[in-house]
Amino acid sequence: MQTKLGDNLKKRTKPSSIKSKEEGILKRKKTTMSIGELFHKLLSYNVDTLDNIRYKLTIDQVYLFYEKCIKEDIDNQKIDAITMANALNYSSPSHSRGDLNKKTQAWNRFMDALTWDKIKAKSKKSDPQTLSNIFGALGVPSTNPIKKEVE
Amino acid sequence: MTENKENTENTENKKKSEEQILFPEVVVGEITVRPWSFGILFDISPLLEDVLTKLEAKEINIDGTFLNYSTMLKIFSLASSGVREIICMTLGKDVEVVNALSMEDGIKIAVIICKQNWEIISKNALNLLQ
Numbered sequence: 001m002q003t004k005l006g007d008n009l010k011k012r013t014k015p016s017s018i019k020s021k022e023e024g025i026l027k028r029k030k031t032t033m034s035i036g037e038l039f040h041k042l043l044s045y046n047v048d049t050l051d052n053i054r055y056k057l058t059i060d061q062v063y064l065f066y067e068k069c070i071k072e073d074i075d076n077q078k079i080d081a082i083t084m085a086n087a088l089n090y091s092s093p094s095h096s097r098g099d100l101n102k103k104t105q106a107w108n109r110f111m112d113a114l115t116w117d118k119i120k121a122k123s124k125k126s127d128p129q130t131l132s133n134i135f136g137a138l139g140v141p142s143t144n145p146i147k148k149e150v151e
Numbered sequence: 152m153t154e155n156k157e158n159t160e161n162t163e164n165k166k167k168s169e170e171q172i173l174f175p176e177v178v179v180g181e182i183t184v185r186p187w188s189f190g191i192l193f194d195i196s197p198l199l200e201d202v203l204t205k206l207e208a209k210e211i212n213i214d215g216t217f218l219n220y221s222t223m224l225k226i227f228s229l230a231s232s233g234v235r236e237i238i239c240m241t242l243g244k245d246v247e248v249v250n251a252l253s254m255e256d257g258i259k260i261a262v263i264i265c266k267q268n269w270e271i272i273s274k275n276a277l278n279l280l281q
Contacts, residue, residue, distance in 0.1 A: 053189075055191065059186065059192065064169065064172050
């Protein structure tokens with residue numbers, strides 16, 4: 001006979017949320033991960049010492065850092081793949097000067113995307129004066145209407 | 152009945168945020184309560200099993216998200232020594248320190264421990280039943 005506690009807990013942990021076969025496989029994969037694998041991943045990333053991982057980090061924190069390590073692994077693999085594709089494109093033979101220029105531009109854009117200073121400069125917002133100067137240079141009048149009214 | 156079902160579904164969908172995971176400490180008086188680590192979980196596992204078996208035998212229905220003082224009092228009366236040891240190990244304090252706590256603080260800490268580690272407690276209880 002099932003107890004109330006049992007019924008309640010079974011309801012909470014019943015895999016009713018499994019909607020597809022893939023989800024089911026993912027869920028099973030998650031549960032088959034051993035604690036050794038968890039700790040090994042954190043140790044290989046120098047998250048902390050074994051004793052601290054065992055006693056200082058909470059279980060949720062261990063899983064959180066494990067996920068971050070896995071995510072970093074995947075991101076690195078993705079970057080490797082993108083780099084390889086870009087390098088292949090850049091080093092492939094060009095049939096015309098225009099083609100070569102395009103490839104060089106694409107490679108430079110790609111390298112800029114990997115350079116912190118360039119990313120920072122790109123994300124920096126221009127101040128109003130700079131914007132006004134740009135519009136001015138293009139021949140678009142850009143005056144402050146409030147200032148004009150006061151005058 | 153339907154309300155209970157909704158509550159259960161809500162707690163299932165409720166996922167802890169990164170901030171909640173990285174800063175899980177709750178302070179009661181001068182005592183800081185943190186969720187269990189893997190090391191502590193292995194240490195308290197036999198005690199936890201013992202407490203849960205006792206609760207199951209008495210058919211006490213506990214739900215970590217709606218745990219109140221009266222339920223915790225029932226748990227204390229059934230398995231006080233086990234619960235006290237779990238509290239000591241969780242807090243990393245001696246029995247004397249835990250014994251010196253006021254009734255209110257003691258129950259408050261026990262409720263916090265239960266809520267912080269509900270996911271693990273429920274899994275452990277399920278393993279017991281299987």
